[in-house]
Amino acid sequence: MLRSLLALRARVFRRSRFNFAAILLGFLLQTAFLGLRGHALGRCPITNLFEVLVFFAWSIALIYMVIGPAYRLSLMGSFTAPLVFALQSFALLAPIDLPGAVRVMPNAWLEFHASISLIAYGAFALACVAGIMYLVQERQLKTHELHSIFYQLPPLPNLFSAMLRLLWLGFALYSAGLISGFFTGEPLPWTKVMLALAVWIVYAAILFGPRLRSVAPRRVAAFCVAAFAAALSLLWSIEFVAHHA
Amino acid sequence: MKLFCVGLNHRTAPIEARERFAGHGRSVTFLREGGCAEALLLTTCNRVEVYAARERELTTNEVAAALQVDAGDIEPTNLAAFYRHEGIACAHHLFRVASGLDSMVVGETEIFGQAKRAYEQARAANEAGALLHRLFQRAFRVAKQVRSRTEITRGSVSVGSVAVELAEKIFGDLRGRKVLVLGAGETSEKTLRALASRGVSDLRVSNRTPARAEELAAELEGIAVPFGKWLEQCREIDILISSTAAEAHLLRPENLMPVLRERMDRPLFLIDIAVPRDIAPEVNELDGVYLYDIDSLQSIARETLELRRQQVAAAEAIIDEHVADFADRIERSVRDEMRAQRPETNVAGALRTSEL
Numbered sequence: 001m002l003r004s005l006l007a008l009r010a011r012v013f014r015r016s017r018f019n020f021a022a023i024l025l026g027f028l029l030q031t032a033f034l035g036l037r038g039h040a041l042g043r044c045p046i047t048n049l050f051e052v053l054v055f056f057a058w059s060i061a062l063i064y065m066v067i068g069p070a071y072r073l074s075l076m077g078s079f080t081a082p083l084v085f086a087l088q089s090f091a092l093l094a095p096i097d098l099p100g101a102v103r104v105m106p107n108a109w110l111e112f113h114a115s116i117s118l119i120a121y122g123a124f125a126l127a128c129v130a131g132i133m134y135l136v137q138e139r140q141l142k143t144h145e146l147h148s149i150f151y152q153l154p155p156l157p158n159l160f161s162a163m164l165r166l167l168w169l170g171f172a173l174y175s176a177g178l179i180s181g182f183f184t185g186e187p188l189p190w191t192k193v194m195l196a197l198a199v200w201i202v203y204a205a206i207l208f209g210p211r212l213r214s215v216a217p218r219r220v221a222a223f224c225v226a227a228f229a230a231a232l233s234l235l236w237s238i239e240f241v242a243h244h245a
Numbered sequence: 246m247k248l249f250c251v252g253l254n255h256r257t258a259p260i261e262a263r264e265r266f267a268g269h270g271r272s273v274t275f276l277r278e279g280g281c282a283e284a285l286l287l288t289t290c291n292r293v294e295v296y297a298a299r300e301r302e303l304t305t306n307e308v309a310a311a312l313q314v315d316a317g318d319i320e321p322t323n324l325a326a327f328y329r330h331e332g333i334a335c336a337h338h339l340f341r342v343a344s345g346l347d348s349m350v351v352g353e354t355e356i357f358g359q360a361k362r363a364y365e366q367a368r369a370a371n372e373a374g375a376l377l378h379r380l381f382q383r384a385f386r387v388a389k390q391v392r393s394r395t396e397i398t399r400g401s402v403s404v405g406s407v408a409v410e411l412a413e414k415i416f417g418d419l420r421g422r423k424v425l426v427l428g429a430g431e432t433s434e435k436t437l438r439a440l441a442s443r444g445v446s447d448l449r450v451s452n453r454t455p456a457r458a459e460e461l462a463a464e465l466e467g468i469a470v471p472f473g474k475w476l477e478q479c480r481e482i483d484i485l486i487s488s489t490a491a492e493a494h495l496l497r498p499e500n501l502m503p504v505l506r507e508r509m510d511r512p513l514f515l516i517d518i519a520v521p522r523d524i525a526p527e528v529n530e531l532d533g534v535y536l537y538d539i540d541s542l543q544s545i546a547r548e549t550l551e552l553r554r555q556q557v558a559a560a561e562a563i564i565d566e567h568v569a570d571f572a573d574r575i576e577r578s579v580r581d582e583m584r585a586q587r588p589e590t591n592v593a594g595a596l597r598t599s600e601l
Binding site: 155 | 415544
């Protein structure tokens with residue numbers, strides 16, 4: 001029943017307010033779903049891959065709700081919604097909601113570590129969205145081929161600063177998640193720690209690199225998109241390894 | 246009472262005729278004395294139009310006479326330039342005008358403000374009453390809807406405004422940006438003025454002939470820079486407008502690269518208006534450099550105009566809808582008024598309604 005409710009979420013890509021309302025509605029339904037799941041499980045509902053994906057989609061929507069209106073990035077919703085929708089659909093369609101896959105969550109540190117890391121991924125996802133918007137706009141300006149979207153996309157500096165702020169937010173959350181990971185009292189799987197550190201180093205390089213030597217904003221945006229794609233596949237492999245170990 | 250509109254525009258009359266019938270301070274008074282309960286004059290550089298609600302028949306000749314600036318007879322050729330729209334056709338015409346469909350540059354929005362000012366003035370002078378009030382309020386609504394639901398006002402259609410639009414996408418806010426003009430010419434001056442109107446305040450001019458640079462700088466409240474130092478200036482500026490008569494490329498990747506290194510990744514917008522070109526096209530390959538020559542600016546302007554033309558049908562559909570609805574409402578309110586005032590003379594009321 002809950003799943004059918006989730007599937008009903010309207011993701012109609014119309015302009016501005018309607019779009020925002022659709023995302024808000026979807027977000028509220030996601031929240032309700034996660035809340036009910038969490039209540040039933042008696043812990044934060046990120047116990048299997050299905051829940052992780054839903055939680056991840058939820059964090060993207062959350063960050064968008066917080067950031068979107070503040071930056072007035074008119075088109076961000078149209079870029080974000082498909083991403084959330086794709087994640088959500090995949091979570092619903094793929095046979096990954098296996099009750100047998102439920103892991104035991106013994107302590108609060110572990111729950112904090114997992115949830116804060118996922119929210120950090122949500123921020124990185126939106127930074128990636130802003131990065132894509134930047135690259136699209138930059139490409140149009142460079143090639144002189146102005147499509148209809150050119151007039152709707154914000155100016156380059158606005159996109160770039162939004163991307164940077166999202167990166168900082170994600171980086172701060174991710175660092176917190178990373179540090180808290182050491183306090184879980186769990187045995188630390190070597191590969192997982194390495195992968196997590198690698199993601200941290202990549203984002204640190206993107207944020208601090210341009211301070212050390214000159215890097216064109218276009219490259220920073222491209223790195224940001226590439227880093228997210230890499231991090232996403234890492235997240236996937238972390239979960240995969242965790243479940244199949 | 247009956248709505249009507251009489252006027253001439255850039256399509257029906259040359260400037261000589263438009264300036265002869267441009268209207269004057271007493272025009273509206275003449276019209277009102279001639280039998281118009283309400284009258285409004287809309288004059289722009291492309292059109293002279295009277296919108297009025299009349300109580301008796303008023304010939305186009307009489308309107309032309311009221312608009313005539315100088316003395317003398319109105320020739321038949323002048324009279325032929327006037328168009329006339331009665332009743333609901335008048336509403337249709339105004340809705341098209343206010344939406345920018347009747348403009349020389351389709352989709353321009355200046356006419357909206359001009360119509361608004363004309364209406365406000367007439368309203369303040371008590372020359373526009375209930376009927377014109379409803380007509381113009383509706384026209385403003387229609388124009389706003391056309392603007393938001395179609396892409397008819399999107400983009401820019403002149404070299405100067407295309408440059409401004411691009412600059413705003415590259416830099417965001419243009420306030421505090423620095424611009425250097427190399428050489429001089431009409432297009433570069435227009436572009437410079439367009440940029441200045443959006444907040445670019447630091448203007449620098451450089452020319453092979455120092456006197457010309459001084460002249461233009463003084464005119465635009467900018468500073469003149471010696472021609473030998475223009476490349477150094479590229480370290481500081483954000484926008485370069487180039488239009489010299491040089492035979493070879495002035496700016497090439499080789500001489501721009503060292504400058505770029507000092508710019509710390511600030512974007513550089515290069516506008517090359519010169520023919521032959523001043524800036525080597527390869528410069529556009531450099532990171533953070535956006536080079537546009539006159540051809541690319543013009544083709545963007547042309548594409549925008551083409552896009553606007555494609556949107557005309559959609560705009561007309563919105564207008565038609567409103568015209569029908571407006572006609573309906575006016576008819577209904579006239580009928581209601583009749584019924585309220587003189588319920589016994591229904592026949593007369595119906596007659597007057599059908600007139601509108």
